[in-house]
Amino acid sequence: MCGICGVVGHKPATPIIFEALRRLEYRGYDSAGIAVLNDSGDLERRRAAGKLDNLGAVLGEAPLTGITGIGHTRWATHGAPTTNNAHPHTTDRVAVVHNGIIENFAELKAELIEVGHRFASDTDTETIVHLVDHYLQQGLLPKEAAFKTISRLEGAYALALIFKDHDGLLIGAKHGAPLGVGYGEGETFLGSDSLALAPLASRISYLEDGDWCVLTPEGATLYNAQGEEITRTVHNVAFMAGQVGKDGYRHYMEKELHEHPVAIGQTLQRITDPAAKKIALPALPFDAASVPRLTISACGSAFYAGMVGRYWLESLARLPVDIDVASELRYRDLPLADDGVALFISQSGETADTLGVLRRLKEAGQKIVSVLNVEHSTMGRESDLVLGMVAGPEISVASTKAFTAQLSVLAALSIEFARSRGTIDSQREESLTSSLLDLPSRAAEALTRGDAIRDLARIVAEARDVLYLGRGICTPIAHEGALKLKEISYIHAEAYPAGELKHGPISLIDRTVPVVAIAPSGILFDKTASNLQEAKARGARILAFTDSKGAKQLEGIAEHIVVMPDVDPFVIPILYAIPVQMLAYEVALLKGTDVDQPRNLAKSVTVE
Template sequence: MCGIVGVIGKKNATQVLLQGLEKLEYRGYDSAGIYVNDQQGHDYLVKRVGRIKNLENAVTDDVVGSMGIGHTRWATNGMPSEANSHPHLSNDERFYLVHNGVITNANALRDQYLQGIELASETDTEIVVQLVALFAREGLDAKAAFAKTLKMLDGSYAFSLVDRLTPDTLYVAKNKSPLLIGKGDGFNAVASDAMALISETDQFVALQDEELVILTKDNIAIETLAGEPVSRDAFTVKLDDGEISKGTYPFFMLKEIDEQPIVMHRLVDAYTDDEGQVSIDSDLLAAMKRADRLYIVAAGTSYHAGLVGQALFEKLAKVPAEAYLASEFGYHQPLLSERPFFIFLTQSGETADIRQVLVKIKAQGFPSLTVTNVGSSTLAREADYQLLLHAGPEIAVASTKAYTAQIAAEALLAKALGEVKAIPEAAQFDVVHQLGLASTAQQALIEQKDLIHQWATDLFATTRNAFYIGRGTDYYVSLEASLKLKEISYVQAEGFAAGELKHGTIALIEKDTPLVAFISDPETAAHTRSNADEIAARGAKVLRIVTQAQAQDEDQIVIPDIDPLLAPLLSIIPAQLLAYYTSFDRGYDVDRPRNLAKSVTVE
C-alpha cells in the first residue's frame, strides 16, 4: 500500500524517482506524484491520478533537480484525485511531505491547531504538513517543527519531508510503516522497499519505529524522537534486476507461476546440509521443541498456507498447531497455552495486522519466528527468528510462488522439528525427495497451460460466481483457489469444505454453475467425488483436479502423485492458471487488480 521514494545528491533525481515509483507499482496505488528541487532556486511539483505512465507523460524536460521525493498513493483518506495525491504542500508553500500510513488523530489535531487554515485536500497527510509549517512559523527550525509534530501523532506513518529553505536536506521518520535508507556514493535516498532503489545502491540502513533521520548527500543522522543519536550499520540487499522485470511475459503473475519449480529447489538448497539432510537453526528448533502449541498467524494467501502448515506440524512434529487470521487475533486474542510459540507467515514482512500481533506477543514474552520472502523487512527483524522463503521478488498482487514457498518452508521446518523430537513420522518423511518430486510435477502442470486455458474459458468466461470444494488440505487449497479467482477476475468465488455442501451451500447451485473439486486425500477421495457428482446432478459444470492415484476416466486434470501432505503444492498450480487466464481473457490488469495492494501496511 502506497510507496515512497526520495533522493538527495543525484544529478538526475527525476529519473531516480520515476524509476523507483515504477518498481513500487506492485504495492497498489491510484495516483502518483513527485517534487523535485535543483537546489538553485527552482522546484517542481507534478501529480496525476492513475498509472505512473500518466505521471511520466506529465513530467516535462525542465523538471530536473538533484533532490526530490515521490509517492504512489492508495486511497485511504479521501478519494483518488490530484488534490489528495502526494506530495502535499503546506499553505505557506514552504514544506512538501509524502506519507504512508494512517494518522488516527488527524481530525482532532486539525480542530485544535489548524482553525482558519484552508486545507486543499481530504487527507490526514496534509494536516501533518500544515502542522509542521505552523510550528515553523512559531519559531522552530524545520527539524524541531517536524519532531514536535511527530510526537503528537497517533497511528502509523512513514514520512519524507522537504523544506524549501534548506533543499540540501531530507527529513525522514517512521512508525509502524516500512521505510529504508539507501546509502550511495555521493548521495543518499529513502524508499518503502529496497526494490525501488536497487538500480542505484545495494546498501541499506533499517529504521526502527519512532526514529527521525536527517539526510544530506553525504550524511545519514538517525535519532530518537527524544533527540538521542542512533548508530546503525548498513546491510547489503541482493536483488537481480532481471528478477523484477517481466522479460517476455505479458504479466508478472504468469512469470511467477512459472518460477515455482525453481523455488522448490532453492528452498532445498538453502535448508539442507552437504549430506542432503534438512538443516535448520538449532536454536530455533530448541525454542520450538519447548512449545506446547504453535500459533501460525497470517493474512490472506499466507493464512491459507498456514492452514496447510498446521497439518504438517501436527503430523510430523506431533505438536498442536492452529492457524489464525492476524486481523482477528490482534483484537481478540484467544486463551493461549502455557508455552506458546508463534509463527508469522508473510510474503512482504510488512503486513500491519501481523505486526500488531507480533508487538503484542513480544510484550507478553513469547518467542516468535517470521517466515518471509524479505529478510530486511520489519517482521523479519523484530521476531526472535527468521526463515527466508528464497522465492525472489513477487510483484503481482495475487501471490503464487510465495504461497507454495511458504508451504515448502513449513514442511522443511516441521520435518526438522519432528526429527529433533524423535517423531517416527518425521523420520519416515523424506521431505527433500518429496520437494524434488513437487518441482518436477509443478513443471509438468505448468506445461499444460493450453489445456488449463481451455478449461478457464469453458468454466469462467461469462460466469459471475464459482465454487471450489475439497476436504482436509484440499479444502485449504479450495480457499486459496477461490481467492485467486475472485481477486484478479472479480468472479464471486467461494471455497467450501465438501462435506458442508448439503448443510446449506448446495442451495446456490444452478444450471452451469462452475465448480472445481480437489481430490488428493485417499481417506476422503470417494466422499469428495460423491459431493462433486451431487453438484453435477443439479446442472453444474464440474472440473475435477485429482491425483493420479485417485483418478478415474472422467477426471479432467490429473496431477502426479505426491505425499498427501504436500499435494497443495501441485493442486494449486492449475487453480492459479485458471484464475490467470480468466482475468487475462476478460481484459483485466492481471498484476494490479482493482482496490487491492500487494503490501498491506495499514490495518
C-alpha cells in the same frame, strides 16, 4: 500500503525517483506524484491520478529539474484517488509524502484551521505538511519543525519531507510503516523497501518505530523518538535488476507463475541437505520436542499457507496448533501456553495486522518464528528466528510463487518438528524430504497443463459465482483458488470443505455455477467424488484437478479434468496451488481485467 522514496545527491532527482516509483508501483497505484527543489530553491511538484504512466505523461509535458526530491505511489485510504488527493502535499515552504494513517488528523486539522491554514485535499496527510509549515512560520528550523511535528502524530506512518531553500536536505520518519535509508556515493536515499533502494545503493539501514532521520548527500543522521542520535545496523543487500522485469511475459503474474519451480528450488536449497535427504533449518531458539502449543497467524494467501502448515504439524509432529487470521487474532483474548511458540507468515514482512499480533504475542512471552520473503523487514528484525524463503521480488499484487515458497518452508519445519518430537523415524524423514526435493521438477511439469486449464477458464469466465471444494489438507488450496479468482477476475468465488456441501452451499448449485474440485486420489478421494456426484446431479459443471488415478474415477462426473503429476500426498498442497493460480490468471485474461494491479488492492497491506 503506499510507496514512498526520496533522494538527495548530485544527479537529477526526477528520473531516479520515477524509476524507484516504478519498482514501488505494486504498493499503490491509485495516483502518483513527485516534488523537487528547483534551481531557485522553490518547491515544484507534478501529480496524476491513476497509473504511474499517467504521471510519466505529465512529466513529459512539464519536466521537473532538481537534485533533491521525493515521490509517492498511492493506495487511497483517506480521500478518493484523485489528482487533488495525490501526494506529495505541499505548502510554499515544505512538501511531504506519507504511507500510513494519521489517527489524530481531525484534531490537528481543526487546530490548524483555527490559526488560518486552508486545506486543499481530503487526506489525513495534508495535516502533516501544514503542521510542519506552522512550526516553520514560528521560526523553527526544518529539523526542529519536523521533530516537533513527528512528536505530535498518532497512528502509522512513514514519511519524507523536503524544504524550500534547503537543497540537499531530506527528513524521514517511521512509526508502524516500513522505511529504509540507502547509502550511495555522494547521494542518500529513502525508500519504503529494499526493492526501491537496492538498485540505487547496496547498503541499507532500516528505521525502527519512533526513529527519524536527517539525510544529506554525505549520509544520514538517525534519531530516536526522544531526539537522541542513534545508529542502526547497515546491511549489504544483494539485488538482481533483471528480477523486476517481465522478461517477455505479458504480465508480472504470468512471469511469477513460471518462477514457481525456481522459487521452490531455491528455498529448499537453503533449508535441506539434499545429499543426506535431511532437513537443515537454522538452530531453533527453543526445544521443539517440548513445545506445548504453536499459534499461527497471517493474512490472505499466507493464512491459507498457515492452514496447510497446521495440517502438517498436527499430523506429522502431533503438535497442537491454533490458527487465526491476524486481523482477528490481534484482538482476541487468546489463552497462551507457557513456553509456546508463535509462527507468522508474510511475503513482505510488513503486514500491519500480522506485525501487530507478533508484537502482542512476543510481549506475552511466546517465542517468535517468522516465514518471510524479505528477511530484513520489520517482522524479521523483531523475530527470534526468521525462516527465509527465496522467492525473489514478487511484483504482481496477487501472490503466486511466494505462496509455494511459504509452503515449502512450512513443510520443512513440520518435518523438523516431527523428527525432534520422535513422531517420525529417519527413514520417513528421508522419504518426506525426497518428495520435497522432487518438487521443482514436478512444478515445472504442472506448468505444462496450460491448455487443459484454459478449457476450464472458458467455463469459469462465463460464471457469476464459482464454488471451490477440497478435503482435508486440500481445503486451504481450494480457498487459495477462490481468493485468486476473486482478486484478479472479480468473479465471486467461495471455497468449502467438500463434506460441507450438503450443509448449505448445495442450494446455490445450478448449471450456471461451476464447481472446481481439488481432488487428488490419495486424500479422502471417495468421499470427495461422492460429493461431486451430488453436485452434478443438481446440474453443476464439475471441473477437477486430480492425478492419473483420480482422473479415471472421475470420468463421467467431471466435465473437464486437469491431470496433475503423481506425487507423494505430503507435497500435494504445494503442487496443486500452481494450477489453481493459473486458472485464475487465464480467467482474468478472458475477462480483460488488470491482472497485476486489480482494483482496490495493493501488495503490502501496511495499515489496518
